[in-house]
Every structure is written in C-alpha cells, then in structure tokens.
Amino acid sequence: MKKRSGIGIRDLASHLGLSISTVSRAMNGSPEVSKETQDKIRAEAERLGYRPNQSGRSLRSGSTNTVALTMRTDIGRTVAGETFFMALSEGLQASLSSAGLDLLILPCSSDQDQNEFLYRAVDRHLADAFVISNVQRYDPRIDYLRRGDVPFVALGSSETKGDYAALDLDFAGVARAAVDRLTAAGHRRILLGLTSQDTNSNFAFLHGYQKGLSDAGLPFDEELVLRPYDRIAGGAEIASALLDMKVRPTAVLLIQETMAMGLYQKLNQAGISPGKDMAVIGFRENPVCRYLAPTLTSFRVDLRAYGYRLGEVMIRELNLSRRPEANSTPRLELFPMVLVDAESG
Amino acid sequence: MKKRSGIGIRDLASHLGLSISTVSRAMNGSPEVSKETQDKIRAEAERLGYRPNQSGRSLRSGSTNTVALTMRTDIGRTVAGETFFMALSEGLQASLSSAGLDLLILPCSSDQDQNEFLYRAVDRHLADAFVISNVQRYDPRIDYLRRGDVPFVALGSSETKGDYAALDLDFAGVARAAVDRLTAAGHRRILLGLTSQDTNSNFAFLHGYQKGLSDAGLPFDEELVLRPYDRIAGGAEIASALLDMKVRPTAVLLIQETMAMGLYQKLNQAGISPGKDMAVIGFRENPVCRYLAPTLTSFRVDLRAYGYRLGEVMIRELNLSRRPEANSTPRLELFPMVLVDAESG
DNA sequence: CGAATCATCGCAAACGTTTCCGAAAATCTG
DNA sequence: CAGATTTTCGGAAACGTTTGCGATGATTCG
Numbered sequence: 001m002k003k004r005s006g007i008g009i010r011d012l013a014s015h016l017g018l019s020i021s022t023v024s025r026a027m028n029g030s031p032e033v034s035k036e037t038q039d040k041i042r043a044e045a046e047r048l049g050y051r052p053n054q055s056g057r058s059l060r061s062g063s064t065n066t067v068a069l070t071m072r073t074d075i076g077r078t079v080a081g082e083t084f085f086m087a088l089s090e091g092l093q094a095s096l097s098s099a100g101l102d103l104l105i106l107p108c109s110s111d112q113d114q115n116e117f118l119y120r121a122v123d124r125h126l127a128d129a130f131v132i133s134n135v136q137r138y139d140p141r142i143d144y145l146r147r148g149d150v151p152f153v154a155l156g157s158s159e160t161k162g163d164y165a166a167l168d169l170d171f172a173g174v175a176r177a178a179v180d181r182l183t184a185a186g187h188r189r190i191l192l193g194l195t196s197q198d199t200n201s202n203f204a205f206l207h208g209y210q211k212g213l214s215d216a217g218l219p220f221d222e223e224l225v226l227r228p229y230d231r232i233a234g235g236a237e238i239a240s241a242l243l244d245m246k247v248r249p250t251a252v253l254l255i256q257e258t259m260a261m262g263l264y265q266k267l268n269q270a271g272i273s274p275g276k277d278m279a280v281i282g283f284r285e286n287p288v289c290r291y292l293a294p295t296l297t298s299f300r301v302d303l304r305a306y307g308y309r310l311g312e313v314m315i316r317e318l319n320l321s322r323r324p325e326a327n328s329t330p331r332l333e334l335f336p337m338v339l340v341d342a343e344s345g
Numbered sequence: 346m347k348k349r350s351g352i353g354i355r356d357l358a359s360h361l362g363l364s365i366s367t368v369s370r371a372m373n374g375s376p377e378v379s380k381e382t383q384d385k386i387r388a389e390a391e392r393l394g395y396r397p398n399q400s401g402r403s404l405r406s407g408s409t410n411t412v413a414l415t416m417r418t419d420i421g422r423t424v425a426g427e428t429f430f431m432a433l434s435e436g437l438q439a440s441l442s443s444a445g446l447d448l449l450i451l452p453c454s455s456d457q458d459q460n461e462f463l464y465r466a467v468d469r470h471l472a473d474a475f476v477i478s479n480v481q482r483y484d485p486r487i488d489y490l491r492r493g494d495v496p497f498v499a500l501g502s503s504e505t506k507g508d509y510a511a512l513d514l515d516f517a518g519v520a521r522a523a524v525d526r527l528t529a530a531g532h533r534r535i536l537l538g539l540t541s542q543d544t545n546s547n548f549a550f551l552h553g554y555q556k557g558l559s560d561a562g563l564p565f566d567e568e569l570v571l572r573p574y575d576r577i578a579g580g581a582e583i584a585s586a587l588l589d590m591k592v593r594p595t596a597v598l599l600i601q602e603t604m605a606m607g608l609y610q611k612l613n614q615a616g617i618s619p620g621k622d623m624a625v626i627g628f629r630e631n632p633v634c635r636y637l638a639p640t641l642t643s644f645r646v647d648l649r650a651y652g653y654r655l656g657e658v659m660i661r662e663l664n665l666s667r668r669p670e671a672n673s674t675p676r677l678e679l680f681p682m683v684l685v686d687a688e689s690g
Numbered sequence: 691c692g693a694a695t696c697a698t699c700g701c702a703a704a705c706g707t708t709t710c711c712g713a714a715a716a717t718c719t720g
Numbered sequence: 721c722a723g724a725t726t727t728t729c730g731g732a733a734a735c736g737t738t739t740g741c742g743a744t745g746a747t748t749c750g
Contacts, residue, residue, distance in 0.1 A: 008736060019700045024738060034698060051468035055404035056736030059705050064400070068449075073431040073438070075632075086418040086427045089452040093418070104413075104471070105450035107434040123396035126449070232632050261636035287577045288633050291606040353706060364730045369708060379728060401706030404735050695748070703740090710733085717726065 012050045016041060027052060058125075066102040067314055068127035069155075070118055072134050074110035075231070083287065085133075087303035088310070092131075095311025099318075101128075115140050122150055129318055131155050131310065135166075137200045151317045155310060157332050158200050165317050167310055170334040171201050171283070172208035174299045175253065177339065178281045179212025182251045185345075187279060188218060189249040193238045193259055196229045205255045205283070224249060228259070235262030242278075243270055250278060251345060257282030257289050260296050260344075279345030284337070294343030301337045309335060357395045361386060372397060403470075411447040412659055413472035414500075415463055417479045419455035420576070426603070428632070430478075432648035433655070437476075440656025444663075446473075460485050467495055474663055476500050476655065480511075482545045496662045500655065502677050503545050510662050512655055515679040516546050516628070517553035519644045520598065522684065523626045524557025527596045530690075532624060533563060534594040538583045538604055541572045550600045550628070569594060573604070580607030588615055595623060596690060602627030602634050605641050605689075624690030629682070639688030646682045654680060 013023045018041070025033045026041035033041075044050075058064040069092065071085055085105070093103045104127065108117040118132065118141045128151065132141050135156030142160040145152045154166040175192075182190050192209050194202045210220050226241055228234030238259060242249060243266075254260060260282050264274050274280050275294035282289065282298040289296050313333065358368045363386070370378045371386035378386075389395075403409040414437065416430050430450070438448045449472065453462040463477065463486045473496065477486050480501030487505040490497045499511040520537075527535050537554050539547045555565050571586055573579030583604060587594060588611075599605060605627050609619050619625050620639035627634065627643040634641050658678065 010736075020737080021701080021739075022699055024736095025699085028738085032698070037698080049468075051465075053404070053736050054469045054471065055400050055409070056705090057738070059398075059400035059404045059707085059736080060738045062705075071431075073435050075428050075431045075435075083420040083427050086420045086452070090418045090420075090454045093452060093454045094456065102471075103452060105452055107431070107438060107448060107450055109435045109438045111439065120396075123394075124399045126399065126447075232635060235636075258633070265636045265638065288603070288606075290577065291580075291610045293610065355706080365707080366709075366731080367729055369706095370729090373708085377728065382728080398706050401735090402708070404706080404737085405708040407735075691750105693749085695746100697746075698744085700743080701741090704738085706735105708734085711731090713728100713730080715726100715728080717724100719724070720722100 007048055007050050009050070009052065012041075012045055012048060015048065016044055063128045064125065065100060066104055066127045067096060067129040067131065067318075068104050068106050068121060069131040070106045070108060070114070070121070070133060072110070072114060073107045084303065088307040091304035091307025091309075092311045092314075093307075094304075095308040096314065099311075099315045101315070101318075115144075119144060122148060129153075129314060131314065134197070135200055136198050137203055139200075151314070151320070153310065153313050153317055154330070156200055157204060158330065159203075160330070161328055162330065163328065164330050165313050166330045166332040167306075167313050168201075168204075168332065168334055169284070169301060169306070170337055171204035171255070172211070173334065174283060174337055175205045175208030175255075176212040176215070177208075177299075178253050179209055180215055181339075182253070182279055182281065182345065183212065183216035183218065185279065187249075187251040189221075189224065189247060190251045190253055191238065191242055191249040192225045193234065193252060193254040193256065193263075194225060194227045195231070195234075195256060196227045202227075202255065209253065231256055232258050233262055235259030235264070236266045237262075239263045239266030239270070242267075243272075252278060252280045254280070254282045257284055257286045257296060257298050260289055260292055264292060275344040281345045285340050292344075297342040297345045298340060299337040300340045301335065306335050309333075352393055352395055354395070354397065357386075357390055357393060360393065361389055408473045409470065410445060411449055411472045412441060412474040412476065412663075413449050413451050413466060414476040415451045415453060415459070415466070415478060417455070417459060418452045426576070426633075429648065433652035436649035436652025436654070437656045437659075438652075439649075440653045441659065444656075444660045446660075446663075460489075464489060467493060474498075474659060476659065479542070480545050481543050482548055484545075496659070496665075498655065498658050498662055499675070501545055502549060503675065504548075505675070506673055507675065508673065509675050510658050511675045511677040512651075512658050513546075513549075513677065513679055514629070514646060514651070515682055516549035516600070517556070518679065519628060519682055520550045520553030520600075521557040521560070522553075522644075523598050524554055525560055526684075527598070527624055527626065527690065528557065528561035528563065530624065532594075532596040534566075534569065534592060535596040535598055536583065536587055536594040537570045538579065538597060538599040538601070538608075539570060539572045540576070540579075540601060541574045547572075547600065554598065576601050577603050578607055580604030580609070581611045582607075584608045584611030584615070587612075588617075597623065597625045599625070599627045602629055602631045602641060602643050605634055605637055609637060620689040626690045630685050637689075642687040642690045643685060644682035645685045646680065651680050654678075 009020055009023050013020045022033055023041055026038045096103050106121055108114050130152040133155040135154050135158045137159050139158050139160050146162050157166050157168040213220050226238050228237040267274050272278050282296045285298045285300040354365055354368050358365045368386055371383045441448050451466055453459045475497040478500040480499050480503045482504050484503050484505050491507050502511050502513040558565055571583050573582040612619050617623050627641045630643045630645040
C-alpha cells in the first residue's frame with residue numbers, strides 16, 4: 001500500500017543513458033556486458049542507492065534467492081534448546097551466503113499446525129527452499145515438498161519414504177555409545193528420558209538405547225522409558241518417577257540434557273548424589289548445563305559446523321535440478337558427535 | 346529458475362468462466378463481488394489448490410504482508426537468548442496474524458554488521474515493517490528506517506532522537522527496584538553485572554542502578570560495574586573479579602540472569618554461599634535458571650504477552666500512514682515486570 | 691579484403707497479480 | 721415507468737525485473 005521511495009532500474013538506466021537490460025545484466029554480473037560499463041553502472045547504482053526490487057525480480061525469475069528454516073517456537077516442547085537454532089543459523093547463514101542465498105526463519109507458534117504452516121509458506125513461495133525441523137517419524141511435510149518438487153532438506157531423520165536429503169545428529173549412535181559406556185561401568189538398569197513429542201529423534205534415541213542394551217545382553221524394559229512433557233521441568237518428573245521405582249535404576253540417559261537440572265535437584269533432595277549414586281548422561285553438551293555439579297557427561301557437536309554443513313547440503317539440493325531416478329530411501333547424513341568425559345557418568 | 350507447478354489466477358478464472366479481476370477480488374474478500382460468486386470461487390480455488398503467488402501480488406500492491414523481526418544470532422554477546430525470541434514470537438505471531446500479517450525472523454550472524462544487514466533487508470523489501478532488536482544506544486538503523494519511511498518498532502529503548510515507536514522491558518525500573526530492595530536489606534556495596542554490548546539496556550540498567558544508589562544516599566563506584574563478554578560464562582568472570590576486590594561487595598545485580606549459574610559455582614568454590622553470604626538478583630526470571638539453589642530473585646515478565654503487545658504496537662505503526670508532525674522524542678512504552686521473591690537476595 | 695565470428699548492447703515480451711475505470715444488469719426512487 | 725442509483729463484473733494498464741532475440745560494430749580468419 002505504501003509507496004516505497006526507492007528508485008527503479010528504469011531511473012538508473014535513463015540516468016546513465018543505457019538500456020534497462022544492460023543495467024540488469026550489469027547488476028547480476030552477466031558476462032554479456034563489458035567490464036567498464038559494468039563498473040560504471042555499479043558505481044552509479046551505489047551512488048544513487050539503487051537496489052533491485054525483490055518482488056519484481058522474483059516474479060520474473062521465479063526464485064527469491066532465499067531459503068527458509070522452519071522452527072517451532074513452542075519452547076516447552078521442542079527438543080532443541082536455548083541456543084540451538086541460533087548457533088545453527090550462524091553456520092547455515094555463512095554457508096548459504098557463499099552461494100548468494102539469504103536465510104530467513106519462519107517461526108511456527110504453538111497454536112498453529114506445523115504442517116499447514118509449511119504448506120502455506122511453500123504455496124506463497126516465501127522461499128525457494130526449506131529446511132524443516134522438528135521432523136516427525138512419518139512427516140507429511142516431506143511428501144508435500146516432494147510432490148511440489150520444492151527443494152528441501154530435513155533437519156532430522158524420518159521414516160518417511162522417498163528420495164530426499166536429510167541431515168541429523170546421530171541420536172542412535174550417541175544413545176548406543178552412552179549405554180555401552182554405562183553397561184561397561186556395570187550399570188544394568190538404565191532409565192531413558194525421552195520427550196513426549198513424536199519426533200524421530202525420540203525413536204532413534206530409543207533404538208540406539210535398545211541396541212546398547214542388547215550389546216550387553218541386557219533385556220529391554222518398557223517401564224524404564226519416560227516421556228515427560230516439558231523440556232526443562234521434565235527432569236524433575238523423571239526423578240520422581242525414578243525414586244518411586246521398586247527396583248531403582250542406577251543410571252539415567254537423557255535425550256534432553258537440560259532435564260539434568262531438575263533431575264539433579266530432585267535427586268539431591270532425596271539424598272542421592274548424581275554422579276556418585278546415580279550416573280547421568282545427557283545427549284548434547286549445552287552451555288546452559290555447564291555449571292551443573294557434577295559436570296554432565298554428554299556429547300559435543302559444533303553447532304556452527306552443523307549449520308554450515310546443512311547449508312552445503314541445501315546448496316547441493318538446489319543444484320539438483322531434477323532427481324534422475326527416484327531413490328526410495330532418504331539420503332541421510334549423520335553429523336558426528338564426540339563424547340565429553342565428565343563427572344556425572 | 347525452477348518452474349513451480351502451481352496454477353495461476355488466470356487458470357482459475359478461465360476454469361470458472363469468470364474474469365481475472367473478479368477472482369482476484371474474491372480471493373481478497375472484496376465487497377465488490379457477490380457472496381455467491383465469492384463462495385464459488387473460493388471453493389474452486391480450494392479444489393484446484395490455487396494459492397496466489399506472493400511475488401506477483403507484492404509487486405503489484407507494493408506490500409508483502411509480512412513483518413520481519415531482526416535478531417542477532419551471536420549467542421555469546423546478545424543479551425537475549427533463543428528462548429527469549431521464541432517466546433516473544435509466539436505472542437507476536439498471534440497478534441500479527443489477527444491483522445493478516447505474517448511474521449518472519451531475519452537472523453543476523455556474528456560476522457555480519459547488523460546495520461548493513463538491516464539496510465539490505467529493507468532495500469530488498471523483504472518485509473513491510475521491521476522489529477529491530479539489540480538496539481544500540483545511538484542506533485543508526487532508526488535513522489535509516491525513519492528516512493526511508495518504513496514502519497518499524499524498536500524492541501528496546503534508545504537515545505536516538507525522533508518520532509518512532511519503541512517498546513522495552515523496564516530495565517531502569519527493575520534495576521532501581523532491585524537496588525532499593527538490597528539497600529533496604531542493608532547492603533551498601535552492590536556489584537553490577539552488565540554486558541559488553543553497547544545496547545541501551547545496559548545504560549538503562551546502569552541508570553536505574555545509580556538511581557537506586559542515590560535513593561539510599563550511597564555513592565556510585567565505577568569499580569563495581571563489570572562488563573563481561575559472554576552471556577553465560579560471564580558469571581564466573583564476575584565472581585573472580587568480586588573475589589579479588591579489597592572491599593568485597595555483599596550483593597550482585599545481574600542484567601543477564603544466566604550469569605548467575607557461573608557466579609554461583611565460583612562463589613561456592615570459594616566457600617561463599619550465594620543467598621547467605623552474598624545476595625544475588627537477576628534481571629529476568631528464566632526457566633533455565635529455575636534449578637539454581639538458592640532460587641534466584643528476579644523479575645517476571647510474560648514474554649508471550651510482551652510479544653503480543655509488540656504486535657499491537659506494530660499494527661498501530663502500520664496504520665499510521667504518515668506521521669502528521671514530527672515528535673522529537675520516541676514514543677516509548679515500558680512493559681511491566683514484577684518481582685518474584687526468591688531465596689538469593 | 692570479404693566473410694565469419696564475437697563482444698556488447700537495446701527492444702520488447704513476459705512473470706502473476708491488483709486496481710482504476712467503465713459497462714451492464716439489477717434495484718430503487720418519485 | 722423513466723431516470724437515478726447501486727451492485728456486480730470485465731478490460732486493461734500497471735508494478736519492476738529478467739531474458740530471448742536481434743542489431744550493431746569490432747575483431748578475426750582464410
């Protein structure tokens with residue numbers, strides 16, 4: 001509605017005595033225009049403060065030169081923590097900008113359906129490509145994006161079939177390694193703290209946990225799997241449940257490391273000292289948990305590098321104009337994490 | 346570059362035997378088209394999966410129907426964490442959607458200049474209006490936005506002159522109230538933990554702190570003001586500095602409550618028990634700090650409501666087509682916070 | 691030196707939508 | 721019932737950019 005003051009390409013062209021097309025080409029660095037004119041145009045554009053109108057350019061070219069990262073803002077439930085997306089987008093942005101792409105984040109609030117939210121964003125063509133997070137075990141968004149042939153990468157694995165790119169932290173591997181470590185230390189009843197979400201991370205983590213148990217020849221006990229609702233308060237829930245068990249576990253494995261805070265507190269109140277009487281391992285090393293005592297054993301990942309890699313995968317997807325043949329299994333890449341040895345387990 | 350499969354308004358129109366204009370009007374709910382045709386068009390649009398192309402519509406209308414929230418992702422330095430923006434955008438989104446506006450977040454990474462970042466976003470017309478955060482004491486972005494006559498609201502107060510809308514938490518009031526509380530309890534040397542940033546929050550907080558001191562007839566000592574770099578690790582820095590002081594303070598006031606985590610730890614290691622030997626007050630009640638022992642005295646704010654209010658202010662700004670007369674002082678609104686009485690101070 | 695290639699640039703047609711303006715039909719008014 | 725008004729819709733011109741195609745002059749080649 002509002003008239004934006006900016007000058008257009010036409011003004012710049014007539015101002016220079018050149019044609020619109022030449023100016024356009026110069027601004028896009030086309031080799032069809034001579035070096036000198038190109039410089040001249042660039043300089044004048046800078047002087048007049050001309051910046052190409054995004055709507056016009058994307059209407060014509062069909063691309064917005066942006067990729068969108070969709071993210072749930074439901075802070076109680078989403079598994080990612082205090083600075084996860086921030087650190088991630090640091091790297092993602094860096095990676096994308098090297099390909100001339102801009103990053104924007106689409107926040108999906110808790111009273112919106114995350115599927116509909118994405119469909120709308122896609123249909124409105126808010127971005128050329130999408131990163132979907134909070135991936136569900138069977139995620140309809142994946143089908144939608146594939147059907148519409150819009151480039152995307154799933155941040156998180158999924159059981160949804162099809163040929164698409166996915167990048168995830170190695171939830172299964174981490175869980176297994178953690179269990180291996182615990183059983184090697186003699187633990188035989190290990191409580192598993194998951195999330196109430198239906199994300200695939202939960203399943204992968206559970207799966208790795210089971211693998212770890214069978215590695216040690218231990219039985220799987222469904223009773224030992226807890227799924228509290230809240231990311232942070234969930235730790236206290238877990239502690240309460242743990243304290244009520246007839247045969248008390250000797251170790252806890254948490255998919256959400258911030259749960260350790262409430263867990264520690266409740267345990268201490270009950271006279272159980274974490275790290276001594278009860279081993280605790282968290283999924284990801286988290287600055288927020290840095291000051292827990294004892295320090296929390298967990299797995300480290302360079303989130304900036306993770307985001308950077310995500311951008312690289314995205315760029316690859318964007319250059320894959322058309323999938324040659326349909327692969328029925330996703331091209332999943334697991335990002336490595338390394339154990340950081342700490343006091344809690 | 347990629348051909349998006351979607352059908353256009355033309356297809357839908359010819360499919361219905363109607364004109365493009367009628368379809369366009371129907372989709373926008375114009376009163377110029379009869380109720381029945383409107384319903385018919387809507388139904389057919391739904392059936393064919395037609396969704397208006399955003400580029401075309403915003404090229405013509407000049408507005409994208411989106412507002413952008415700019416956010417620094419430099420997690421070490423920015424005062425607000427990811428959960429802050431998440432909770433905020435929950436409310437903001439709700440508020441904006443009631444006016445048919447979409448919200449998108451523009452993440453500015455640490456290696457980008459946040460001014461240039463905004464200029465670019467504005468010039469590319471990525472959104473109709475902007476919320477700028479991490480507001481500097483004198484913020485050139487404000488001048489830029491005002492000059493370009495693009496609607497915005499500053500999330501954070503500033504000393505930049507001019508007629509614009511700003512919304513902020515009451516940093517000054519909180520600091521003053523905290524100091525009042527501490528002096529009333531007999532404290533005379535209160536350490537102030539700020540951030541190394543040049544944001545106005547720091548100045549406001551400092552100002553309130555000074556006000557609080559003079560309320561109690563106490564002198565201001567520059568030595569007692571610390572500005573650690575890191576949001577989380579800063580607390581440990583503060584503790585170290587505190588322990589080295591010849592005349593040791595008896596209370597600490599933190600603009601960034603997560604600093605309390607490192608602070609607590611370092612103090613405990615030195616045999617000083619927070620809450621008993623050393624009063625601690627944090628700025629904002631934060632779920633991340635919930636499990637600190639002793640519980641952290643701080644100030645509560647409903648971030649969702651804060652975001653909602655932010656949206657309301659934004660909508661008001663968008664409807665203010667043109668400022669009638671230039672007011673030289675910003676229209677600043679302070680959002681209330683309430684003290685939550687806890688054990689630490 | 692004529693022809694062929696190449697470098698550089700202009701013309702004009704899109705891209706998909708909104709909206710001004712006018713026309714036709716329907717309704718109202720006196 | 722004639723004229724005036726309202727309702728409902730269609731035609732067509734924008735919005736600012738990209739890009740296929742053609743034109744011009746310069747350069748190269750045999």
